[in-house]
Amino acid sequence: MGQQCWIILTGDKVVSDLLQKRGGKYSSRPPNYYFFQILTRGKGFVNCPYNGRYKMLAPIILEILSQRAVKEHSNLIDSQYRILMQNIYRTSTNTNDSMYPKCHFQLTSLNIITTLCLARSIKDTEDPFYKEFEAFMKFHLNLIQVTNRLSDFFPILRWFPNNKLYHDVIKDRRMIETLYGKLIEEVKNDNEKKPCFIRSLLCKVDEGILDELDVVYIINNIFSAGTDTVSSSLTWITAALANNSHIQDKAHQELDQVIGHSRLPNASDEPNLPYIRAIIKEGQRYCGPVYLGVSHYTEEDDEYNGYHIPANSVVILNQYGIHMSEKIYENPKEFKPERFFGIKESSATLAKGKFEDRDHYGFGAGRRLCAGIHMAELELFLGVSRLLWCFKIENASPLDKIGKPILINLEKAHLGATVWPEKYHVKFIKRHDNVEKVLLNE
Template sequence: MAMLGDLYVNATTVLVALTTLAAFALYKSSKRPANFPPGPFALPLLGNVTTFLSKTTLEAMGDLHKQYGDVFSLKVGSLNMIVLNSIEIVREALVKKAVEFAGRPMSYSVEIFSEGYKDIVFSNYGPQWRYQRKLGHTAIRHFVQKDQLEKLVFSVTPKIAAVLDEIGDKPFAPKYTIGQIVYNILAALCFGKQYEFNQPELLEWIQLNVDVQNAFGNGLIGDYFPALTFIQTPNEKRVRKLLADMLGVFHKELKAHKEKFDPENVRDFFDSLLLTQKQAIEAGEEEAEHITDTHICQTVFDIFGAGTETTIVTLHWAVGLLAENPDIQEKVAKEIDDVLGHDTLPSLDDRGSMPYTEATVLEIFRQGSVAPLGVPHSTMSDTTLAGYNIPKDTTVMINHLAIHNDPTQWSEPEKFKPERFLDDNGQLLKKLPESFLPFSTGRRVCLGEDFAKKEVFLLFTWLFGRYAFYKVPGKESESLLTINKVAALTHQPVDEMEVCVKKRY
C-alpha cells in the first residue's frame, strides 16, 4: 500500500509539473519581450490572429496605428512582429541601422516558394544574397537602357491598340487588358516570347500566376505554428502543385536557354544572367560558381513576379484615378500633345520635358501604394528602435500606406494632387519627399526599381497620349476607386472596375 501511495504521489507531482509547464508555455506564448513596442492583448498560441477576423489586414493595421502609435507590435502564432508607420522610424531602421534590419523572416511557405531560399526577394541577408543580387543587378542593367526598354514596350503596344480601338463606347474592365500588356512585356524580357492578345497560352499563364499569388497570399499553417509543418493540408498540396507547374516553366526555359546560349547574342534576361555568370567565373569570382540553376531560375522568377502584378495594379490605379479626375487627365494629355504631337511614340528622353506627366505618375505611386506592407524584414541581431528593445529574428513590417498618407508629411493626403511633386515653376522637384517610398529603401530596396519606373512612364504616356478613359455614362456619380477587400495584402481598386475608352486622334 505504501508503494502504491508513493506512485500516486509521484504521478500527481509529475502531472502538476507538466500542467505548470504547459501553463507557463501558454503564458510565454502570449507575453511580449521586455520593453517591446505596445500592441493588443495576444491570446495564448493564437496571438493576435483574431484581430484580423472581422476586418481586412489594412483596415486592422490602420486602427492599430491610431491606437498604439507609429510603432506597434503583434503576435502572429508564435511570431513576434512590429509594424512601422512613420518615415522617421522607417529611416532609423532601414537606413541608420540598415544591416540590423536587412534580414528576411524564415517561414515554411517562403522556403517552399523560393526552393530553399535561393531567390533574391525573400532570402536572408548575407554574402550569398549580396553576390546573387549583384549578378541580378548587372544582368538587368542591359534591359534598363533606353533602346532596349523602348523596344520591349513598343513591341507590345500595337496589339493592345488594336483591341482598345475596337472597344468603342462599350464599358470594359481595364485590368484584364492592362494585364496582357504587362505580361507580354515581362515574357519578352525574361523569355524572349511574345503572345497574341487573348491567346489561350497567355491567359493560362496569367491565371497560373494569379493562382500562385493567391495561394501564398496568407501563408500556410506551418508559418504560424512551426510544430505543424509535418501535416500537409489539402491547401498545402494545392500550393505545391501550383508552384511546381509555375517553376517548371522557368526551369524548362533555363534548359532551353543553356542549350542555345550565345554570349554574342543576348536575347533576354535568362541569357543576360548566364552571360553575367560566365564573365564572373572567367574573372575569377569564386562565388559565381556557387550560383546554381535554381538560383538563376529564382532570380528570373523574382523579376517576373515583382514586375507583373505591381505594374498591373499601378496602371489599374492610373486608369481609375484619371477617369475620376478628368481635369488632370486633360492636363496630362495636353502636355503629351505639346511635347510629342500625335504621331510620335514617347521616349525615355522625354521625361525631363513632361514634368506634369511625371508628377502624375509619382502621385499614382503614392496614392496607389500597390505593396502597402511591402516585403517583411527581420532583425539580424538584438537591436533597438525608437527607444524599444527589438530582439533578433523579430519580423518587421513597413506600412507604406500609412507613410504615404501621413498628414504630417503630405498636405491633404486623401486628395489626388500631382502638383505636390512640382516646384513653384512647375518643374519636377529635384529631391522627392523622404516619405515617398514606393520601392522601399535601404539594403533591400527593390531590385527592379529603375526598370519599373521607366516601364510605367512609357506605358502611361503611350496610353494617355493615345486614349481618353472616362466613366460609364449613367454611372458618373459612382466612385471607380472602391478598394478590393478580397486581396488581403494589396491596395487596389476592385478587379471589375469598368470604364469606357475613346481614341483621342
C-alpha cells in the first residue's frame, strides 16, 4: 500500500499461527503521528502499541469488562433489553407501519454503556447527550478513515503538511476531552457515589496508576467500541431473519418449548437454546459488524512458511475473507445457523482454543481480542432471543412481479470502521397475546 507493507491474513490457520502463537510479535499497532500522538496524546488503549503502557492498561480494562464483571452487571443489561422490546412493541403497535430498527438498537447499546460508565440512562433519541454523542461519532468515524492517513502510505506527503487534517484532529481531540470530561465531572459530583466504571477508574487515579486524561481516553474507547458493534450486529441479524422466515419458525418452536409464553428469555436460558445460539454465531460470521479487524503491526522481521515478513509491516485480519471461505464454511453465502448447531462453547472460549474449532473471527484474534467480548455475547443473546420471543419479523420491502417482498440485499453495505447494511424496512408482528402482558405489565 504505497510504501507501507501490508500482510493480509485470510486463513484460520495462519491467523492462529501468527496472531495467537506468535502474539508477542504481532500485537502492536501501526504508528501514526496524527491519530496516536496528536489525537489521543498517546493515552488510548485500542490503538496503543504493544508496549509497557499497554501491558499496564490491559489488566485494568479486562477487570472492568471481565466475565465476572459482566455477570455482576447482568441485571442492568437485562433491563435495557426489556426496554428495547417495549420500545419496538410500542412503535410497531402505534404506527402499524414498517421500520428500520437501527436507532432502537443504537439507543440500547449506548444506554448500556452509559448505565455501566455513569450509573444513569438516556430516555430516548431526543436526549441532548444522545445527540451530542451521535454528532461526535459521525465526525470521529469520518476522520479516522484510511483516506486521512495517506502520509503513512506515501511518506513524501509529510513534506506537505495537511493543515485541514491537523485542525480536524485537534477539533476531534477537544470534542473527546470535552464530552468525556463532562461525564467524569458528573460522576465526581454524584453525592450518592453510585458504583460505575468511571468511579472505578478514578480510584486508579487516586492510587497514582492513571491520570484523568487516561480515564478520558479509556472511556472514549469503551463508548466507541461498545456501541456501534453490537447495534450493527443486531441490525444485520434482523435483516437476515427477515429474509429467512423458516429460520424464524425453528427459533420460535425452540423458544415455545423451552421458555413458553409467560416470560422473556434470560441469560440463564442460553445453554438450553442451542438454535438461538447458532443464529447468533452465524450472524457474526455471515454479516458481522466489521470486515477487517483493527490493524496489527510487527516491529521485527519474521519468517513463516517460506514467506519473509519484514519489520514495520501492517498485519490485517481479513475477517470477511475468512468468513466467506469455502474451505472453512460450506456454502458460505448461505445464512445457515445449522452449521453451528450443537456448539456449546462461547465465542470467547473458542477464540482461545484450537483454530479448527473456532466459530468465527468477529471479535478478532490473539492478544488483542476484543476486551468487551463477554458483554457483547450477553447483549447479542438477550437481543436475538427476545426479538424472536416477542415478534415475527416480516420483510416490508417492495413487492416483486409475483407479489413477494424483494429480499433485503445483504451484499450491499455502508463501509467504515463499522459496517452497516443499507437501509431496509421490516415489520415486527406480535407473536402471541402474552407479549404485551409480559413486556408492559411486569
